[in-house]
Amino acid sequence: MKFSLFLLSAGLCSAFSLTAAPDPYIGYLYPAGGRQGEKIRVLIGGQNLSVLTGGIVSGSGVTIEKLQVVKFFPAPAGNQRRYLVQRLIAVEDGKKPPAVPEDTDGWREHPWWDRIESLPQLERTLIARDLCVPKNALQASPSIRQMAIAEIAIAPDALPGRRELRLIRSGRGNQAVTLPLPFFVDTAPQVKEAPYTMPRRPLPPPNRLEQIPATFNGQIMPGETDTVEIPLRQNQDYTFILTGRALRPFLGDAVPGHFQPILRLLTPEGEEAAFADDYLVHPDPVMFFRAPADGLYRMEIRDNLYRGREDFVYRLQVLPGTVPPERGLPAQTLLPETEASSPAAAGLLPFPGMIRGVLTRPGETATFRFSGHKGEKVVLEVQARRFGSPLDSRLTLIAPDGRTVAENDDVQEPLLVDEYTQHLDSGITCELPQTGEYRILLTDTEGRGGKDYFYRLRIDRPRPDFQVYLVGSGLNLTRNTPRKVRFLIVRREGFSGPIRLIIPERFLKISGTPVIPADCKEWSAEILPGTAASNTPRAVELFAEGEIAGKTVRHSVIPADEFIQAFAHTHLLTAGNLFTAVRNSSKKKK
Amino acid sequence: MNRRDFLKTFATFSTLGAVAHFAGRPLSAWAEKAAPPPRPRAKSVIEVWVWGGPSQLETFDPKPGAPRDYNGGFKAIPTNVPGIEISEFFPLLAQHADKYSLIRTMTHPHPGHETATYLMQTGRNPGGGRVFPAIGAVIAMFKAENYRGDIPPYVILTVPKGRFSEVGFLNERYSPLVTGGNPAAEKFIVDGIVPPGGLSREALQKRFGLLEQLDTFGRAAAGMEELKRFDEAGIGARRVVEGDAAKVFDLALEPKAMRERYGMTTLGQSFLTARRLVEAGVPYITINAQGWDTHKRHFETMKTKAAEMDKATSALISDLHERGLLDSTIIWWTGEFGRTPKVDWDAPWNGGRNHYPHCFSCLVAGGGFAGGKVVGESDEFAAKVVSRPVSPQDMLGSIYELCGIDPDGKLPNPIGLDVPVLPPESAAGRLRELYRS
DSSP states (O other), X not given: OXXXXXXXXXXXXXXXXXXXXXXXEEEEEESOEEETTOEEEEEEEEESOTTOOEEEEESSSEEEEEEEEEOOOOOOOHHHHHHHHHHHHHHHHTXXXXXXXXXXXXXXXXXXXXXXXXXXXXXXXXXXXXXXXXXXTTTOOGGGTXXXXXXXXXXXXXXOEEEEEEEEEOSTTBOEEOOOEXXXXXXXXXEEOOOOOOTTSOOOOOOXXXXXXXXXXXXOOTTOEEEEEEEEOTTOEEEEEEESGGGSSOOTTSSSOSOOEEEEEEOTXXXXXXXXXXXXXXXXXXXXXEOSSSEEEEEEEEETTSOOOTTOEEEEEEEESOOOOOOSOOOOOSSOEEETTSGGGGSEEOSSEEEXXXXXXXXXXXXXXXXXXXXXXXXXXXXXXXXXXXXXXXXXXXXXTSOXXXXXXXXXXXXXXXXXXXXXOOEEEEEOOSSEEEEEEEEETTSOOOTTOEEEEEEEOOOOEEEEEEEOSEEEEETTBOEEEEEEEEEETTOOSOEEEEOOTXXXXXXXXXXXXXXXXXXXXXXXXXXXXXXXXXXXXXXXXXXXXXXEEEEEOEEEEXXXXXXXXXXXXXXXXXXXXXXXXXXXXX | OOHHHHHHHHHHHXXXXXXXXXXXXXXXXXXXXXXXXXXXXXXXXXXXXXXXXXXSTTTXXXXXXXXXXXXXXXXXXXXXXXXXXXXXXXXTGGGGTTTEEEEEEEOOSOOSHHHHHHHHHXXXXXXXXXXOOOHHHHHHHHHGGGOOOSSOSEEEESSOOOSSOTTTTSOGGGSOEEOOSOTTSSSOOOTTTSOSTTOOHHHHHHHHHHXXXXXXXXXHTTTOGGGHHHHHHHHHHHHHHHSSGGGGGOGGGSOHHHHHHHOSSHHHHHHHHHHHHHHTTOSEEEXXXXXXXXXXXXXXXXXXXXXXXXXXXXXXXXXXXXXXXGGGEEEEEEOSOEEOSSOBOSTTTSSBOOEEOSSEEEEEEBTTBOSSOEEOEEOTTSOSEEEOXXXXXXXXXXHHHHTTOOTTSBOOOTTOXXXXXXXXXXXXXXXXXXXXX
């Protein structure tokens, strides 16, 4: 995958010692996307941002042109606070700033406070919020308290879709790269939530979309409900797609859990017209609505539990028509595929083979037949929930003599990866006890069904295979200092052999033999920068090879970042790239 | 012994041996579990509930040889028992290791606060339609027969756990008295017992007198059988408030040096109050010590939390010992679980430890528990039990036995349930190796 790496000039670097600084961390981007052909200012929250110098965005056409770290605001003296608020109000009202009072004892300094009148809106908003919002210690998270402002240019021909944005620290031998955050390139006009309003000030006009399609960008702070007015036309269909949790799926320190956005649409008369808090099994809501009358409708967006934090950022796409978000089974060429609704599905299915279908009615049981021989090993695998189907499948295998051979409703996956957070796809692996015609029954565990309950059922012989994940998609390395990394290995259907890691040794080296032993599911190794590794952060690709049935099989090693949710579960979020940054060996301060 | 007796004895042991063999256990183990319960010594229990789950590595199972990613760079220190080391965060407690014992292999499967707390307090998993009582309520109930004090038999200093109803399905009279207030303040205002403000005893009596004058219903209903319990409760409450029982909460009666020995903090003075409650004969006292759920910046928090805990716990153990009360008072120091052995240095944890129930530590002292011992062995990271796992029901069962309560006996309850005090002990069994003979 291509990326745009942007390193900025020395004017933006802060002077920094050669001692190894803690790695930077970014927790949110607001807004989390922009339109083709526009330049936008993005507020970034995180920690250890003081020495950021640039950023990397995957794909092409999106560039971070400028990056400015916001200096922490000191607590102002009482009369200083009042004075600063009056200056902000004067700017808003277009009036002359107030005179500085005589008593300035104990006044603190901040580079922005001296030039409020010349600051852009975003900076003034940050000052206002800092001065006026009570510090709610219960919701404050130090890991996202520090801020930076990035100016991002999106080319007119930048491909729309999801990108990964990372920030980097470079220069003076102290390179580091952050974890990635999603950034979206959009084709629709963008509207941003009105900035914070200070107490006892006139409220701004309501947020409003002037046209559809459009995307509304907001941020839910504690207890907040955002609203946006949307003009809708009678008998027209609309789709509202909110991306919120998907921006940060796992927030381990957001008690009791991640952002749970909901949508509530009100008629011009203020009556609730529609409500959505998820879409199928996805926690981000999607609403399909046909407007009964022309008018200015109002959409409310909030957290289900009225929580809020700076990283509760969302994007609300408003689209004409009924446009379900893309979900569904990816194409496959591994095995011949039969449509469950086709006449062929009523007969004996190919073994091995795939069958693809939908449980269209509640309580429906799909029945399939195949022919097998005694002693043959068979794998039945349902692929549904992992691709976003609401189906919670249950499988039953029945022998030719009518006896149940095996039943299953959940297969425990060794790892929880990306959106697959529950082990809900079923599977059976067994040896056939008889020769003859077998039946497979597929149903939903809770007796549900509908047009969205798609599935694919694999009827196959065991196919040993493996996948290797590298924990940590941003490796910050120090020259001549090994760093321990973990590899997590998923072994399927009997694969137990050793796995060779193919590493571009010019950029990365592993201490010892880069071979994951047989049967090993978690392997640690020490890595070092290679001889050609420069201080410029770069993407690196690793591969893993194993021998399966006498053939060498190669897969990419998938970089993934590990997150805790609810203090008990660990999830992996895969990243598009593995990035490494190399710093020079640290020197101790005298 | 004559031949008949010999044959009778031989037959008995042969039968025992056969039963043990078919039960798959060596006779010695079977005989050990069939051994009579210990002599009940404990009249009181002080539970130090380390709320949130204390890290086993920074308390009683340090691993100085492990990498910094596990021990944070902190060390172990010797105690006054050769061979036993504890974390450097507890230097005062290290001087009293001969009086307490450590269990390093507590284990259960639940990493959530509520479920783990319930399990540690009741010996049972939640669910099944019943809320079982916590150990405090159970001991209060069993000890109530011989307890004549005016203070309720189960006292919590100073805030409730709040995770579940601790009295469960038992009678409300065994629910805890939660003191509220702050024992380190100039006046320790205990809810319902110590009047707030500067209300003197004389003023209080005047108010009661006024209340009596206004209570025309009470006078009209005097002697009614239906109100007898109500009247008794009122008389009892007034006796507590007006009488000497409330003096147990008056820490001004303690010498200043004693108060400072425990530490002039809410926690320290709670420990001192617990000692006074033991002297008053209260059967069960819980000290809820909050703030140990150190997901973030664990080591920074430990530096302050551990210091006050070290001071208070060592003062309590030594003070009870000096007063000759340790032998009749169990001290049980634990949280609902431990913390992840590997430190999470990354944001947002910034050097934190998360929940970890699989292998954690607790401390027991007094009341029939021997001192100077360690039960269980963990691996080099305090992550896995290597030998001698201890389950919550084994821990609770041990405390019950030392209090003279049969864990396998029936749990008396007012709604006619047929339930034992605890589920059966685990294969590893109760802490018999710690019972003093």
